[in-house]
Amino acid sequence: MATAEASRSDEKVQGVGTSTTYYQLEEVVTQNSLKELWLVIHGRLYNVTLFIEEHPGREDVLLQQAVADASESF
Template identity: 70%
Template structure:
């Protein structure tokens, strides 16, 4: 996990999480079922499984 340090107006340093997880389209395609669903929108992967009943 990569972190970057940023300086705020008060002069205190903060850690910012800049980590990213990359998925291949084959991995996303495996998540297309009645029990689990992932979507790719503008290059970002969204797990929308909890909305399947709606």
């Protein structure tokens, strides 16, 4: 999950054994290359690196969306 207000931390959900990592949007937008591409859509973080070749708009469209919150485009 990525929000401008969130801070990076790891939390264990009681009884579930999973962890949640929070990133600041400033951290997420640095992952905007063909080697590592992350998108924030409606407050959730997606690693779309493996999807680059499958996307109909190819890398140009995804790279443009990776520099900010991409929610409006979706």
